[in-house]
Amino acid sequence: MRQCKSSKKHPCDTHWKRPHRISSLLLYTVMNHSTASPECVFMAQNLTKVYGEGGAAVQALRGVNLRITQGEFVVLLGASGSGKSTLLNILGGLDNATAGTAQWLHQGETHALTGASDAELTRYRREHVGFVFQFYNLIPCLTALENVALVTDIAQDPMRPEDALAMVGLSDRMNHFVSQLSGGEQQRVAIARAIAKRPQVLLCDEPTGALDCATGIVVLQAIEKVNRELGTTTVVITHNAPIARMADRVMRMADGRIVDIQVNPHKVAAASLSW
Numbered sequence: 001m002r003q004c005k006s007s008k009k010h011p012c013d014t015h016w017k018r019p020h021r022i023s024s025l026l027l028y029t030v031m032n033h034s035t036a037s038p039e040c041v042f043m044a045q046n047l048t049k050v051y052g053e054g055g056a057a058v059q060a061l062r063g064v065n066l067r068i069t070q071g072e073f074v075v076l077l078g079a080s081g082s083g084k085s086t087l088l089n090i091l092g093g094l095d096n097a098t099a100g101t102a103q104w105l106h107q108g109e110t111h112a113l114t115g116a117s118d119a120e121l122t123r124y125r126r127e128h129v130g131f132v133f134q135f136y137n138l139i140p141c142l143t144a145l146e147n148v149a150l151v152t153d154i155a156q157d158p159m160r161p162e163d164a165l166a167m168v169g170l171s172d173r174m175n176h177f178v179s180q181l182s183g184g185e186q187q188r189v190a191i192a193r194a195i196a197k198r199p200q201v202l203l204c205d206e207p208t209g210a211l212d213c214a215t216g217i218v219v220l221q222a223i224e225k226v227n228r229e230l231g232t233t234t235v236v237i238t239h240n241a242p243i244a245r246m247a248d249r250v251m252r253m254a255d256g257r258i259v260d261i262q263v264n265p266h267k268v269a270a271a272s273l274s275w
């Protein structure tokens with residue numbers, strides 16, 4: 001993936017000039033400021049996404065600006081169709097923006113997600129992003145351990161699959177087939193699979209959407225533990241507003257825009273939530 005000009009100063013403390021389009025490459029000029037702040041993982045500026053063309057065009061994102069810092073737990077709320085999944089998919093390298101910039105920052109280097117090739121995005125997803133979706137997408141004919149091992153076998157510096165499953169409280173279910181696990185257990189296997197490669201970011205799109213409250217809380221406790229103990233930057237999309245109480249910051253989307261960002265002065269443990 002293309003690297004933008006980087007510096008020893010913190011990437012979040014940069015002033016961004018308008019991107020210049022040169023021979024189909026997006027280049028960014030970064031002017032560094034001196035103030036220190038937590039390390040930035042994602043930056044998006046005027047991010048726009050249009051699906052389709054002409055009369056059938058749907059404007060899914062209408063100029064999103066955001067910064068997400070290392071280790072943050074962000075909850076993304078918003079009505080159906082407000083653009084949450086579209087935004088998460090672009091940050092996760094699953095989709096391309098129509099205009100604007102999205103950047104991922106890692107080990108002092110800034111990488112442009114917008115304009116990256118399919119091969120670059122595939123590598124980015126494989127090495128740095130863990131995804132958790134509403135439906136678990138596990139392979140039914142494999143055990144929990146084998147589902148996680150599918151990822152660790154090809155990762156660069158993975159955990160042991162057993163350790164990933166222990167992290168989500170499934171040590172005693174490792175050798176069960178998917179069909180022998182409850183919905184909440186399957187989602188926790190999906191979380192173990194997502195974190196086993198030690199991703200820099202964990203992106204969760206309605207991870208509790210198919211679960212009852214009690215089971216959802218167990219799943220959220222697993223995500224909370226990963227964020228706290230591994231320091232994995234975490235973004236969770238949810239329709240359950242009470243889940244926002246466990247976030248460091250809550251972003252609300254409406255009609256393709258982030259319309260509100262709130263810092264939680266006191267995070268609430270997942271175990272204390274109900275909906």
Ligand SMILES: Nc1ncnc2c1ncn2[C@@H]1O[C@H](COP(=O)(O)OP(=O)(O)OP(=O)(O)O)[C@@H](O)[C@H]1O
Nearest residue numbers: 051052058060078079080081082083084085086087
């Ligand atoms: N592949 C696509 N083709 C056309 N339109 C799309 C596509 N994906 C999403 N959209 C549209 O883009 C808008 C934003 O969709 P998105 O899935 O991001 O919303 P969301 O906030 O995640 O909604 P939900 O809470 O229902 O999952 C919606 O109007 C949706 O219909």
Ligand SMILES: [Mg+2]
Nearest residue numbers: 084085086205
């Ligand atoms: Mg969605």
